[in-house]
Amino acid sequence: MSAVTTAGAIGSATPVQRGGAVQALRDSWVVAKRNLRRMTRIPEIVVFGMLQPVMFVLLFTYVMGGAIAIPGAPSNADTYKQYLMAGIFAQTVTFAVAGASAGIAEDMTKGLVDRFRSLPMARSAVLVGRTIADLVQSALTLVVLGLVAFIIGWRIHDGVLKALGGFALLLLLGYAFSWIGALIGLSVRSPEAATSAGLVWLFPLTFVSNAFVPVSSMPGWLQPVAYWNPFSASVQAARQLFGNLLPPPAPQATVWPMVHAVWVSVGWSLLITLLFSWLSVRKYRSAVG
Amino acid sequence: MAAAIEAEDLVKTFGEVHALDGVSLEVPEGTVLGLLGPNGAGKTTMVRVLTTLLRPDSGRAVVAGLDVLKQPNEVRGLIGLSGQYAAVDEYLTGRENLQMVGELYQMSPRDSRARALELLDWFNLSEAANRIAKTYSGGMRRRLDLAAALVVRPPVMFLDEPTTGLDPRNRMALWEVIERLVGEGTTLLLTTQYLEEADRLAHDIAVVDHGKVIARGTADELKAEIGGERIEIVVEDPAHLGQAVEALAPYAKGEPAVERHTRRITVPVSGGASVLADVIRELDARTIVIQDIGLRRPTLDDVFLSLTGHATFGDEDVEAADVEALEAAADAAGGTGDGDAARTVAAGSSSSEGKDS
Numbered sequence: 001m002s003a004v005t006t007a008g009a010i011g012s013a014t015p016v017q018r019g020g021a022v023q024a025l026r027d028s029w030v031v032a033k034r035n036l037r038r039m040t041r042i043p044e045i046v047v048f049g050m051l052q053p054v055m056f057v058l059l060f061t062y063v064m065g066g067a068i069a070i071p072g073a074p075s076n077a078d079t080y081k082q083y084l085m086a087g088i089f090a091q092t093v094t095f096a097v098a099g100a101s102a103g104i105a106e107d108m109t110k111g112l113v114d115r116f117r118s119l120p121m122a123r124s125a126v127l128v129g130r131t132i133a134d135l136v137q138s139a140l141t142l143v144v145l146g147l148v149a150f151i152i153g154w155r156i157h158d159g160v161l162k163a164l165g166g167f168a169l170l171l172l173l174g175y176a177f178s179w180i181g182a183l184i185g186l187s188v189r190s191p192e193a194a195t196s197a198g199l200v201w202l203f204p205l206t207f208v209s210n211a212f213v214p215v216s217s218m219p220g221w222l223q224p225v226a227y228w229n230p231f232s233a234s235v236q237a238a239r240q241l242f243g244n245l246l247p248p249p250a251p252q253a254t255v256w257p258m259v260h261a262v263w264v265s266v267g268w269s270l271l272i273t274l275l276f277s278w279l280s281v282r283k284y285r286s287a288v289g
Numbered sequence: 290m291a292a293a294i295e296a297e298d299l300v301k302t303f304g305e306v307h308a309l310d311g312v313s314l315e316v317p318e319g320t321v322l323g324l325l326g327p328n329g330a331g332k333t334t335m336v337r338v339l340t341t342l343l344r345p346d347s348g349r350a351v352v353a354g355l356d357v358l359k360q361p362n363e364v365r366g367l368i369g370l371s372g373q374y375a376a377v378d379e380y381l382t383g384r385e386n387l388q389m390v391g392e393l394y395q396m397s398p399r400d401s402r403a404r405a406l407e408l409l410d411w412f413n414l415s416e417a418a419n420r421i422a423k424t425y426s427g428g429m430r431r432r433l434d435l436a437a438a439l440v441v442r443p444p445v446m447f448l449d450e451p452t453t454g455l456d457p458r459n460r461m462a463l464w465e466v467i468e469r470l471v472g473e474g475t476t477l478l479l480t481t482q483y484l485e486e487a488d489r490l491a492h493d494i495a496v497v498d499h500g501k502v503i504a505r506g507t508a509d510e511l512k513a514e515i516g517g518e519r520i521e522i523v524v525e526d527p528a529h530l531g532q533a534v535e536a537l538a539p540y541a542k543g544e545p546a547v548e549r550h551t552r553r554i555t556v557p558v559s560g561g562a563s564v565l566a567d568v569i570r571e572l573d574a575r576t577i578v579i580q581d582i583g584l585r586r587p588t589l590d591d592v593f594l595s596l597t598g599h600a601t602f603g604d605e606d607v608e609a610a611d612v613e614a615l616e617a618a619a620d621a622a623g624g625t626g627d628g629d630a631a632r633t634v635a636a637g638s639s640s641s642e643g644k645d646s
Contacts, residue, residue, distance in 0.1 A: 038378070111372055112378055119365055125393075
């Protein structure tokens with residue numbers, strides 16, 4: 001090994017004390033960069049993460065679409081296609097849960113987390129950095145998915161701005177759910193277990209909703225559950241903003257959370273984000289504050 | 290000299306296991322303390338407490354003048370930690386790893402980058418700087434990990450078994466780096482299972498076993514504590530054992546120990562090689578045939594054996610099995626929110642089962 005360089009004052013141990021929030025943001029961005037770099041080094045994860053929802057779009061449209069009749073609406077595959085896309089988009093962003101939980105569980109099993117915990121960085125940064133990276137990945141996936149949907153005939157009917165608003169609401173939902181994933185990842189501690197624990201509850205959640213079939217077609221006792229499902233609010237809000245609501249004479253959902261879907265969706269997402277980020281950061285720092 | 294690291298009566302219990310059972314120690318500024326002990330002795334738990342990773346059940350610890358429990362974040366800015374498992378991101382390049390650590394130490398991106406390049410050069414990793422760490426050899430990863438601990442030139446460093454699993458060449462290279470660091474005034478707490486390592490690097494050695502410091506001193510002091518040199522003789526004919534003991538009597542500084550089945554006599558002496566020559570002449574005069582004879586000085590191995598009643602380290606296979614057991618236990622402990630606990634417990638239990646045999 002070459003001679004020790006004693007010259008140079010770079011990196012003297014006088015840590016800069018920054019303001020809490022500024023430092024937390026900066027540290028989170030450093031960790032987010034790390035996670036985004038990892039994605040470029042393991043592109044398989046990103047690519048397969050995109051292929052799965054594309055598969056869903058194609059299968060639902062061409063295999064199930066013809067068979068699913070929406071009460072009151074003209075029964076053809078195109079009606080269902082327009083109706084379906086917001087549901088698939090929403091399902092896709094919530095599947096970021098699996099990525100976040102597996103990624104964090106993996107980090108926790110490696111020695112790297114000890115390094116992070118021994119550094120004078122914001123305690124929240126490892127988790128915030130991860131969820132930001134997942135948000136970026138979700139956004140990329142939505143772009144690809146939107147293009148595929150457009151190619152097979154899905155259209156927005158209410159202007160680009162509103163449509164972007166719809167996508168923003170979906171990403172907000174995905175961001176909220178990635179915090180649920182973070183908590184799962186911190187609790188499970190094996191990446192394999194984290195992947196299945198991250199996914200298992202998503203199926204009932206996304207299917208007992210308005211994502212794939214109108215809630216009015218479900219048994220009466222199940223309908224309130226589906227209407228008040230946070231997932232349904234975001235799907236309904238996105239449909240409104242995309243201009244993809246079922247055309248009359250199809251029955252319109254008149255329950256409160258569906259009528260005020262945009263605000264209900266924002267509310268649910270913020271509530272989930274706050275609750276689960278608080279729980280996750282608390283769990284992460286459980287060793288020493 | 291002021292103490293750079295000070296621990297007072299630290300206690301940490303994981304279920305039934307007393308990982309730390311009232312440990313106190315002090316490392317004066319600019320010196321190296323070697324924590325020597327078998328797997329599961331509590332060395333890693335000690336390091337985790339002192340580096341703010343683990344909260345002790347009771348006790349007090351001060352590092353670089355700051356209370357570890359009350360000012361953890363300030364402490365973190367003044368310490369460097371390099372652990373047993375190279376804590377680097379294997380999908381980042383060497384440079385990116387060091388730069389990230391620099392930025393998380395709150396250095397500017399530009400300074401982090403400059404420091405990363407400087408360290409890569411120092412650790413002979415410049416050529417691999419832009420390769421992802423996954424492609425590095427074990428020795429290279431360990432060097433990168435140590436480099437990461439040095440990013441801010443911390444005044445206090447913790448190295449947890451820095452050379453475990455390294456080949457002799459890489460171990461020597463790492464020792465040289467560590468010696469230079471200490472030469473520049475860094476205070477170092479080093480844990481090791483290797484007596485040779487403690488002997489070479491540490492000014493002071495604390496022998497730990499079952500969460501307690503059972504001896505403390507310089508390597509020479511510890512060796513002196515269990516006595517000075519001794520002569521070991523193996524005679525060819527067991528019938529000669531009695532005569533041989535007689536012959537040795539004038540030189541003995543204590544009771545000779547006789548092991549009949551190995552035909553071995555061990556007797557404490559003083560006077561070094563000339564005594565050995567006298568003894569050989571004496572035995573020769575009595576026509577006692579000797580198979581082997583030697584003057585032995587105590588090693589830290591002997592120190593350890595005499596202090597704990599068990600040897601320090603097993604072979605690499607045992608170590609590998611330990612790591613597996615400990616990872617399995619960490620998985621099984623899921624949901625407790627403290628895998629660290631599981632890790633140390635596993636190390637503790639597996640060592641008490643396997644190591645002592």
